[in-house]
Amino acid sequence: MTASPDLLFRALADPTRRGLFERLCLDGEQTVAALTNGAGISQPAVSKHLGILRQAGLVRDRHEGRQTHYSAQQRALAPLVDWTGRMTRFWEARFDDLEDLLKRMDQ
Amino acid sequence: MTASPDLLFRALADPTRRGLFERLCLDGEQTVAALTNGAGISQPAVSKHLGILRQAGLVRDRHEGRQTHYSAQQRALAPLVDWTGRMTRFWEARFDDLEDLLKRMDQ
DNA sequence: ATTTCTCATAACCACATAGTTATGGGTTAG
DNA sequence: CTAACCCATAACTATGTGGTTATGAGAAAT
Numbered sequence: 001m002t003a004s005p006d007l008l009f010r011a012l013a014d015p016t017r018r019g020l021f022e023r024l025c026l027d028g029e030q031t032v033a034a035l036t037n038g039a040g041i042s043q044p045a046v047s048k049h050l051g052i053l054r055q056a057g058l059v060r061d062r063h064e065g066r067q068t069h070y071s072a073q074q075r076a077l078a079p080l081v082d083w084t085g086r087m088t089r090f091w092e093a094r095f096d097d098l099e100d101l102l103k104r105m106d107q
Numbered sequence: 108m109t110a111s112p113d114l115l116f117r118a119l120a121d122p123t124r125r126g127l128f129e130r131l132c133l134d135g136e137q138t139v140a141a142l143t144n145g146a147g148i149s150q151p152a153v154s155k156h157l158g159i160l161r162q163a164g165l166v167r168d169r170h171e172g173r174q175t176h177y178s179a180q181q182r183a184l185a186p187l188v189d190w191t192g193r194m195t196r197f198w199e200a201r202f203d204d205l206e207d208l209l210k211r212m213d214q
Numbered sequence: 215a216t217t218t219c220t221c222a223t224a225a226c227c228a229c230a231t232a233g234t235t236a237t238g239g240g241t242t243a244g
Numbered sequence: 245c246t247a248a249c250c251c252a253t254a255a256c257t258a259t260g261t262g263g264t265t266a267t268g269a270g271a272a273a274t
Contacts (some may be wrong), residue, residue: 138251
C-alpha cells in the first residue's frame with residue numbers, strides 16, 4: 001500500500017500535520033487526546049489531520065475501547081526517498097550537488 | 108543557503124510546480140518559454156511557480172539577454188533527506204519499517 | 215439506565231493559493 | 245527608431261484548505 005509522491009508531499013506540506021507525524025515518529029504511539037494536547041488546535045482539527053495522514057499511509061490507527069491510538073508508518077516515506085533519489089541520482093546532475101546528498105543518505 | 112523543511116515541502120506540494128522541478132532535474136537547464144511549453148498553464152503562472160521554487164532554493168536563474176534560464180539545485184533537497192532520516196533512523200522505530208527504507212537509500 | 219468520556223463527522227468560515235488576463239520593462243531584430 | 249519578443253509583476257477570481265463550533269456514535273463508569 002504505497003501512496004503516490006503527490007499524496008505524501010501534500011500530506012506533509014502542512015506544518016501542523018507534519019508536527020503530528022513527527023511526534024508519532026519520535027515519541028511513538030499516542031491517542032488523539034494526547035496528540036491534541038500540545039498541538040495548539042482543537043480535537044476535531046487533529047482528527048482531520050490524522051485522517052489525511054492515514055489516507056497517505058503515514059499513520060495507522062488502532063481502536064481500543066473508546067480511544068484510538070495512532071502510530072507512524074515510516075515505510076510510507078519510501079516513495080519520497082525514491083523520488084529524491086530519482087531527482088538527484090540522474091545522469092547529468094552536477095557532482096558537487098550530489099556528493100553532499102549521497103553523504104547524508106549513507107549516514 | 109539551506110532552506111527549511113517547511114519551505115521545501117510546501118514548494119514541492121503542488122504537482123505542477125513539482126513537475127517543473129522534475130523537468131529541470133531530468134532535462135537540465137531551460138528557459139521560461141521552454142518550460143511553459145508542455146506545462147499546460149500560462150507563462151505568468153510558470154513564472155510564479157519558478158519564483159516559489161527559487162525562494163525555496165530549489166532552482167537558480169541565469170539571465171542571458173531577454174531570456175531567463177532556470178536550472179535545478181539538487182543540493183537544496185538536503186534538508187528533506189535529513190528530515191526523512193530523522194523520522195526513520197530513530198531509536199524506537201520498528202525494524203521492519205526501517206529495513207526497506209535503508210535499502211532504498213543505499214541504492 | 216444514565217451519565218461521562220473519546221473520538222469522528224458535519225456545517226460553516228476565513229484565508230491561502232493556483233490560475234487567469236492585462237501590462238510594463240528590458241532586449242533583440244528589422 | 246520602431247516593432248517584436250521574453251519574462252515578471254499586478255490585479256483579480258475561483259477553489260482548496262485549515263481552522264472553528266455543534267453534534268452524534270460508541271464505550272466505560274457510576
